[in-house]
Amino acid sequence: MQAVREIVDIPVLNKDFIIDKIQIERAYDAGANLILLIAAALPEKKLRELYKYASDKGLEILFEVHNEEELAVAQRIGATIIGVNNRDLKSFEVDLAITEHLAAKIDTTKTLLISESGMKERADVERVQKAGAKGILVGETMMRSVNLKETFDILRVPLGES
Numbered sequence: 088m089q090a091v092r093e094i095v096d097i098p099v100l101n102k103d104f105i106i107d108k109i110q111i112e113r114a115y116d117a118g119a120n121l122i123l124l125i126a127a128a129l130p131e132k133k134l135r136e137l138y139k140y141a142s143d144k145g146l147e148i149l150f151e152v153h154n155e156e157e158l159a160v161a162q163r164i165g166a167t168i169i170g171v172n173n174r175d176l177k178s179f180e181v182d183l184a185i186t187e188h189l190a191a192k193i194d195t196t197k198t199l200l201i202s203e204s205g206m207k208e209r210a211d212v213e214r215v216q217k218a219g220a221k222g223i224l225v226g227e228t229m230m231r232s233v234n235l236k237e238t239f240d241i242l243r244v245p246l247g248e249s
């Protein structure tokens with residue numbers, strides 16, 4: 088985290104399974120701008136506590152959801168950056184329709200919607216952008232890439248272009 092912070096001056100996400108304040112401390116100390124809170128990982132009370140703790144430290148929170156119940160938690164807590172994970176963390180099944188389904192229940196003029204997982208080609212990004220996503224979270228496609236810059240350019244669809 089620190090190594091990344093030292094070489095880029097864009098916002099950096101500490102993408103971890105955060106379950107305790109100490110991890111937020113560490114993320115902050117290492118220079119993170121955002122932390123990930125996964126709705127499926129914790130009860131609402133704990134999520135609320137960690138959300139406030141991070142927010143009070145000046146960190147942004149990417150609040151990850153996968154279904155309507157989790158989205159309702161995000162909305163009750165007042166999350167302003169919501170990540171819809173297209174991957175079911177129990178079955179590992181991936182379906183971009185999850186973003187389309189949940190985006191319809193999010194006011195994307197007030198909430199920054201990030202579509203997470205399953206982005207393999209530009210058409211996938213265009214699809215979630217059409218649904219209202221303003222950003223994407225990509226893992227495997229970048230890890231498998233033999234040319235990161237080229238893959239980045241393919242997947243980078245400027246807002247309003249799809």
Ligand SMILES: O=C(O)c1ccccc1NCC(=O)[C@H](O)[C@H](O)COP(=O)(O)O
Pocket residue numbers: 174176203204205206224225226227228
């Ligand atoms: O990150 C983990 O430790 C992890 C544990 C259990 C299930 C999934 C996990 N991570 C998945 C990812 O972080 C994905 O890379 C991310 O959601 C992006 O998805 P993709 O672009 O499909 O790799």
